[in-house]
Amino acid sequence: MKTKKSNILTLEQFKDKNYGQRGTKKRDELEAGYENFKIGSLIHEARIEKGLTQGQLAEKVGTTKSYISKIENNIKEVRISTLHKIVELGLGGHLELSIKL
Numbered sequence: 001m002k003t004k005k006s007n008i009l010t011l012e013q014f015k016d017k018n019y020g021q022r023g024t025k026k027r028d029e030l031e032a033g034y035e036n037f038k039i040g041s042l043i044h045e046a047r048i049e050k051g052l053t054q055g056q057l058a059e060k061v062g063t064t065k066s067y068i069s070k071i072e073n074n075i076k077e078v079r080i081s082t083l084h085k086i087v088e089l090g091l092g093g094h095l096e097l098s099i100k101l
Contacts, residue, residue, distance in 0.1 A: 037074045039083065044072040046091050060090040 009017065019027040047057050047068075054072070055065040063082070070076035071086075078086070080097075087095040 033074075036077050039078060040072045040074045043068075043078075043086060043091075046087075046093065047072075050091055052090070057086065057090045061085045062089075 015027065015030065019030045021027060022031070047054070052060075053065075054068040058065045058068045061068075061082070062085070067076065068086075071078045084095050087093045
């Protein structure tokens with residue numbers, strides 16, 4: 001019985017093939033973009049869970065609805081100080097950051 005060769009790649013294999021190994025410029029840009037996307041997505045999910053509109057969250061934080069929308073939709077990068085305000089003042093949470101070497 002013959003076995004078929006699978007054309008399915010893992011996500012890491014796909015990124016290696018199409019964007020290069022970790023540490024290359026193209027791959028680093030991809031990874032950085034993903035982190036910004038993830039932050040916006042986490043803020044969006046937390047805001048919905050708290051039952052807040054973008055405008056309500058913006059008011060609590062002292063910014064605009066437009067700015068919250070841009071962060072959630074990965075149009076604008078968020079500063080750590082602003083992220084801290086969004087999480088703690090706006091969402092009533094606690095921001096934890098870590099560095100992995």
